[in-house]
Amino acid sequence: MHFISERRLDDGVLEREFTLGEVPGILWTPPASAPVPLILMGHPGGLDKMRPRLTARARHSAKDGFAAATIELPGSGERPRSAAAEQARADLQAAVRAGGPVDDEIVDRLVLPLVDKAVPEWQATLDALLALPEIGGPVGFSGGVTAIGVRLAAVEPRVAAAVLFAGSFVPRVLFEEARQVTIPLHVLLQWDDEGNDRQAALELFDAFGSKEKTLHANMGGHTGVPQFAGDAAAAFFIRHLS
Amino acid sequence: MHFISERRLDDGVLEREFTLGEVPGILWTPPASAPVPLILMGHPGGLDKMRPRLTARARHSAKDGFAAATIELPGSGERPRSAAAEQARADLQAAVRAGGPVDDEIVDRLVLPLVDKAVPEWQATLDALLALPEIGGPVGFSGGVTAIGVRLAAVEPRVAAAVLFAGSFVPRVLFEEARQVTIPLHVLLQWDDEGNDRQAALELFDAFGSKEKTLHANMGGHTGVPQFAGDAAAAFFIRHLS
Numbered sequence: 001m002h003f004i005s006e007r008r009l010d011d012g013v014l015e016r017e018f019t020l021g022e023v024p025g026i027l028w029t030p031p032a033s034a035p036v037p038l039i040l041m042g043h044p045g046g047l048d049k050m051r052p053r054l055t056a057r058a059r060h061s062a063k064d065g066f067a068a069a070t071i072e073l074p075g076s077g078e079r080p081r082s083a084a085a086e087q088a089r090a091d092l093q094a095a096v097r098a099g100g101p102v103d104d105e106i107v108d109r110l111v112l113p114l115v116d117k118a119v120p121e122w123q124a125t126l127d128a129l130l131a132l133p134e135i136g137g138p139v140g141f142s143g144g145v146t147a148i149g150v151r152l153a154a155v156e157p158r159v160a161a162a163v164l165f166a167g168s169f170v171p172r173v174l175f176e177e178a179r180q181v182t183i184p185l186h187v188l189l190q191w192d193d194e195g196n197d198r199q200a201a202l203e204l205f206d207a208f209g210s211k212e213k214t215l216h217a218n219m220g221g222h223t224g225v226p227q228f229a230g231d232a233a234a235a236f237f238i239r240h241l242s
Numbered sequence: 243m244h245f246i247s248e249r250r251l252d253d254g255v256l257e258r259e260f261t262l263g264e265v266p267g268i269l270w271t272p273p274a275s276a277p278v279p280l281i282l283m284g285h286p287g288g289l290d291k292m293r294p295r296l297t298a299r300a301r302h303s304a305k306d307g308f309a310a311a312t313i314e315l316p317g318s319g320e321r322p323r324s325a326a327a328e329q330a331r332a333d334l335q336a337a338v339r340a341g342g343p344v345d346d347e348i349v350d351r352l353v354l355p356l357v358d359k360a361v362p363e364w365q366a367t368l369d370a371l372l373a374l375p376e377i378g379g380p381v382g383f384s385g386g387v388t389a390i391g392v393r394l395a396a397v398e399p400r401v402a403a404a405v406l407f408a409g410s411f412v413p414r415v416l417f418e419e420a421r422q423v424t425i426p427l428h429v430l431l432q433w434d435d436e437g438n439d440r441q442a443a444l445e446l447f448d449a450f451g452s453k454e455k456t457l458h459a460n461m462g463g464h465t466g467v468p469q470f471a472g473d474a475a476a477a478f479f480i481r482h483l484s
Contacts, residue, residue, distance in 0.1 A: 191448070191457070202444070205459070206433070214471070215433070215459035217447070228481060229456070232474060239470060 001128035013062045015055070020128055023121050024078065025071035026054070027129065030062035035136025037241040038129060039068045040122060040152075040159070042144015045076030057142075060230075064238055067135055071125050073145070074117040085113060092169070096195070108171045111147045115174070119151045126158055138241050142233070146204070147174050154180040161240035163188065163233045166201035166215070178207040185213040186236040188229060193222045243370035255304045257297070262370055265363050266320065267313035268296070269371065272304035277378025279483040280371060281310045282364060282394075282401070284386015287318030299384075302472075306480055309377050313367050315387070316359040327355060334411070338437070350413045353389045357416070361393045368400055380483050384475070388446070389416050396422040403482035405430065405475045408443035408457070420449040427455040428478040430471060435464045 005017040012031040017024065024047065030036060039061050043050040047070070058068035072078070075085045088110035095102040122141075129135050138160035141149055146167040153162045154177045166189040185208055189201050205215045214236070218229050247259040254273040259266065266289065272278060281303050285292040289312070300310035314320070317327045330352035337344040364383075371377050380402035383391055388409040395404045396419045408431040427450055431443050447457045456478070460471050 189457075191455075211461060212468070213433075213461060215431075215457065217457035217459075219453060219455060226454070228477070232477075235470075235474075 001125075009059065011059060011062070013059055015058075020071070020121075020125055022079065023071050023125070025069060025125060026051075026058075027067065027069045028055070028058035028062060029067045029134050030065060032065065032134070035134060037066050037138055037140070038135050039066050039140045039142050039237060039241070040126070041068050041070040041142050042149055043070060043073075044145060045073040047072045047077050060234060061237070064234060064242070066140075066237065066241060067129075069125065069129055071121060073148075074114060074121070082113070085110065101197075102169070104172060107169050108173075111145075111169055111171050112173070114145065115147050115151050115171075118145070118148050119155065122148070122152055123156055126156070130158070140237050140241050142237075146170050150174045150178050150181065150204075153183055153185070154178070159183060161237065162186070163236060165189075166196075166204055168195065168197045168200060170200065170204055175204060175207045178204060179209045181208050182210055184236075184240050185210045186233055187213065187215045188225060188233065189215060189217040190222055190225065191217045191219055195222055243367075251301065253301060253304070255301055257300075262313070262363075262367055264321065265313050265367070267311060267367060268293075268300075269309065269311045270297070270300035270304060271309045271376050272307060274307065274376070277376060279308050279380055279382070280377050281308050281382045281384050281479060281483070282368070283310050283312040283384050284391055285312060285315075286387060287315040289314045289319050302476060303479070306476060306484070308382075308479065308483060309371075311367065311371055313363060315390075316356060316363070324355070327352065343439075344411070346414060349411050350415075353387075353411055353413050354415070356387065357389050357393050357413075360387070360390050361397065364390070364394055365398055368398070372400070382479050382483050384479075388412050392416045392420050392423065392446075395425055395427070396420070401425060403479065404428070405478060407431075408438075408446055410437065410439045410442060412442065412446055417446060417449045420446060421451045423450050424452055426478075426482050427452045428475055429455065429457045430467060430475065431457060431459040432464055432466065433459045433461055437464055 001018050001020050003016045003018050007015050014029045016027045054070055061068045075082050091106045092110055139158050141152055141159050141162040146164055147170050149164045161184045163186045166187050187205050218226055243260050243262045245258045245260050249257050256271045258269045296312055303310045317324050333348045334352055381400050383394055383401050383404040388406055389412050391406045403426045405428045408429050429447050460468055
């Protein structure tokens with residue numbers, strides 16, 4: 001892990017850009033004298049575009065005493081494109097525009113290679129971050145591409161709790177992996193999100209093997225997660241990581 | 243409204259039993275120098291049996307600065323039984339024991355007369371409570387028989403926010419009334435409650451006309467609502483009544 005920039009925000013949070021091999025990322029740490037817990041922040045891909053929202057989330061987490069970090073997704077931002085992934089994305093967008101349901105085959109073709117590539121990158125990032133003296137644990141995962149969160153929660157024992165968006169475009173094979181998840185989960189669902197298959201989201205929630213799992217469904221469309229729902233997710237992490 | 247007993251609890255909460263006509267009830271008020279908001283606390287019927295839990299809920303609400311009150315349901319506790327309601331209750335219990343779905347006709351026969359009788363009693367209680375100098379407003383309604391909460395939220399403009407359990411045995415006609423509800427709602431669902439029809443609960447949540455409605459689904463069976471879910475419901479009332 002190489003740090004390539006560093007700046008101190010006005011609330012005392014230290015923001016550092018890094019690269020880990022070919023993968024760019026950002027780490028935010030609160031002013032603290034002892035090692036702090038860490039939240040890995042997912043996103044849909046495209047760090048530059050997502051950066052204002054990610055920075056706001058990280059500063060909120062810092063207030064609760066947590067470091068936060070994120071990395072670019074394979075095939076997004078400045079990272080090299082894959083022809084197969086670009087084709088699958090185009091096929092999915094065409095299916096959505098046509099207004100019909102999206103074939104499982106397209107979802108699998110787009111999402112499974114992404115999950116296969118991204119999850120080891122998040123794990124390598126975790127190796128590097130936990131080696132820093134200022135990062136202790138436990139570790140939470142929050143948001144982003146649901147399928148990545150499901151796989152990571154299933155296979156990475158260092159992730160102790162997760163906040164997931166119950167989104168569409170989760171390959172069916174990941175519903176099986178969801179049954180292997182046992183960590184506490186806080187699942188957000190935008191009830192009237194037209195781009196989301198509500199029934200599939202409820203089935204995914206049902207599939208998780210966790211003894212403690214909570215579904216918070218709210219109104220407001222895809223990007224309309226209300227402030228109080230964000231507060232509830234923060235309270236979930238305080239309960240499990242502090 | 244006649245107060246028939248009064249005692250001061252060790253946290254300073256004043257607990258008073260009252261009668262309003264033939265209906266017994268209990269009012270808990272926090273130590274306060276100004277009029278406070280009020281939470282009407284629903285329950286499944288049988289005040290004596292429910293009293294420890296209701297008292298605990300009321301003391302929690304008092305810490306947040308709210309008065310709390312409840313009344314006995316028609317046909318429960320010391321109140322006169324109705325032969326028709328007793329027959330309907332026996333029919334429902336027999337259907338549940340037989341393991342099959344419960345006919346809508348039985349649910350309607352049991353619940354609709356209960357709602358028709360109980361809701362005006364809650365409204366009369368509200369008249370009397372809001373006439374007390376120590377009670378101001380706004381008013382919330384919390385829990386108990388779901389169908390009573392739906393009707394009350396639909397018809398009583400003084401109820402500003404409600405916490406409802408998405409339970410079974412809600413007559414279909416009340417799904418229509420749910421569409422008339424516009425106040426903020428916080429709906430609790432026990433996801434793996436065997437005595438509850440999950441699909442019907444989700445349909446009821448969907449039916450509510452409120453622009454702000456939140457569903458919190460948790461594990462743990464019918465009586466296993468986790469502590470953090472109670473805390474979230476309390477935060478909802480603080481947001482809307484304080």
